[in-house]
């Protein structure tokens with residue numbers, strides 16, 4: 624059965640790093656899903672690579688056509704930005720050998736489960752001991768031209784609530800992958816995904 628695997632976890636648990644490694648894996652052969660955003664395109668970005676860049680009118684049209692699979696919005700200093708996934712033909716679960724990989728929040732996971740059915744969607748929940756995670760987040764931020772430490776702290780605290788044990792168990796997320804050592808973590812995830820292919 625074709626499935627969608629969703630990598631989730633608090634900030635700096637290694638979602639992006641693990642996601643890229645899993646996509647590279649030739650034995651898993653997972654497909655990428657390009658999301659949509661109303662955020663303006665940045666200089667180094669290319670339409671259709673990082674995201675599909677659209678305006679709010681296009682989002683409304685897609686919503687009216689019931690094509691929006693999951694949707695999140697954030698109030699930024701530049702106004703409201705939307706991030707969403709669209710049923711635009713990228714995801715075809717009818718073909719048995721099509722399996723997809725996405726990065727998401729708990730909301731993403733819940734909404735995709737509602738859209739495609741719970742058997743089709745598999746959570747890959749990453750966890751890192753708090754002290755190590757904070758250190759990784761800090762070191763990553765330190766390398767930025769203008770480190771945003773206040774934002775790092777805000778997100779660290781917000782994650783505590785968003786990813787509480789209660790929220791995880793409400794969504795039935797039981798399996799947790801410890802990303803202390805990258806290779807061990809990748810090995811365990813790969814083994815579990817292979818069982819479902």
Ligand SMILES: Nc1ncnc2c1ncn2[C@@H]1O[C@H](COP(=O)(O)OP(=O)(O)OP(=O)(O)O)[C@@H](O)[C@H]1O
Nearest residue numbers: 633634635636637638639640759763802803804805
């Ligand atoms: N197993 C690991 N061992 C050491 N460092 C790691 C490991 N996994 C990830 N990192 C590092 O930790 C930092 C955070 O990883 P990454 O950016 O992939 O996390 P993320 O969950 O996508 O974060 P965010 O949600 O904040 O964007 C990066 O600097 C990455 O290189």
